[in-house]
Amino acid sequence: MSHPSVVPSELIERRILLIRGQKVMLDQDLATLYGVPTKRLKEQVRRNLKRFPPDFMFELSDEEFAALRSHFATSKIRRGGTRYRPYAFTEQGVAMLSSVLNSDRAIEVNIAIMRAFVRLREILATHKDLARKLEELEKKYDKQFAIVFEAIRQLMTPPEPPPKRRIGFGVEEPKVAYSVRRKV
Secondary structure, rough: OOOOOOOHHHHHOOEEEEEHHHHHHHEHHHHHHOOOOOOHHHHHHHHHHHHOOOOEEEEOOOOHHHHHHHHHHHHHHHHHHOOOOOOOOOOHHHHHHHHHOOOOOOOOHHHHHHHHHHHHHHHHHHHHHHHHHHHHHHHHHHHHHHHHHHHHHHHHHOOOOOOOOOOOOOOOOOOOOOOOOOOO
């Protein structure tokens, strides 16, 4: 059943990240979806800090922030980029944001985000169920189906991303062969 949404679920799903083993959304992505400045979202969170325990929200460490910055190739601090480490909100933290940001758009976006989290959970559960059923079938049938099961397993594994192309010109150093002669 499809629900009309202010924000397409694909857009939301692309902004859900896996950090510290948890599915989270960053404050700047949430602010964009809610249509408010990141500064205002963080301000409202700081005013209501009791509503956001560590399992609802956490601030990224310097290492996580640096890795995230290099992963997404965001701008440098001295060039107008993000100056503060972002907050990461778990599913419960995103739900709590609806009580902090009190606007019609915030409520509608929150509903869409909750549906996206549920959809991701269902996809993961389906994948696990499929793997379990495949294993049961493999035990049930003899070796002649091993090729079929292996092909199905390969289709289930996500493809590896292609290697990144290097940008720019490559300079090749001329190869010089050196020979050493010994005097006898």
